[in-house]
Amino acid sequence: NAGVTQTPKFRVLKTGQSMTLLCAQDMNHEYMYWYRQDPGMGLRLIHYSVGEGTTAKGEVPDGYNVSRLKKQNFLLGLESAAPSQTSVYFCASRTDRDTGELFFGEGSRLTVL
């Protein structure tokens, strides 16, 4: 059972470089989320999607873009990485918005030099 899979798990970037994080889920979930987690802070929502072809901004969307072309995939892009984007990124999915628990990927640790 794969669940939610994130790639890559680790990445080091130089300031100004671009990259894409891929999240794939095999549970047929409608809702998908990208969070970042920094020391001493709660999970902060970057962007989310309520279904294929839809995306919406979360709490901290600046500097990130997302796409949900297929239901099972949710991509997070950094067009021009900045040191402030050094963080651990978690993708999560859930079946519905009301009571469905979130299933998280293993996380992607990104360092921007």
Added chain:
Amino acid sequence: GQNIDQPTEMTATEGAIVQINCTYQTSGFNGLFWYQQHAGEAPTFLSYNVLDGLEEKGRFSSFLSRSKGYSYLLLKELQMKDSASYLCAAIDSNYQLIWGAGTKLIIKP
């Protein structure tokens, strides 16, 4: 604004009981989650409460008081493997999750 408060760190002894508190202030309320997160790993689901009262699941129980904006997670018969961070998250009126910063629980032998 919306806010979740939980203690930053707690220490307990193996075999004992510990209660981790969480208070929330959200625009509307549609339930509360507790998640466990071991260092370097993803959060994993522990419990969901939407009605007042206590939900028991093995060694872990979660309590909710909607009128007080308060929840707690109770861990019994503590084991070393329970050393982790415990995250509280409330669901607001837009069905968005508002996360606390987490409580790091240290278990000592």
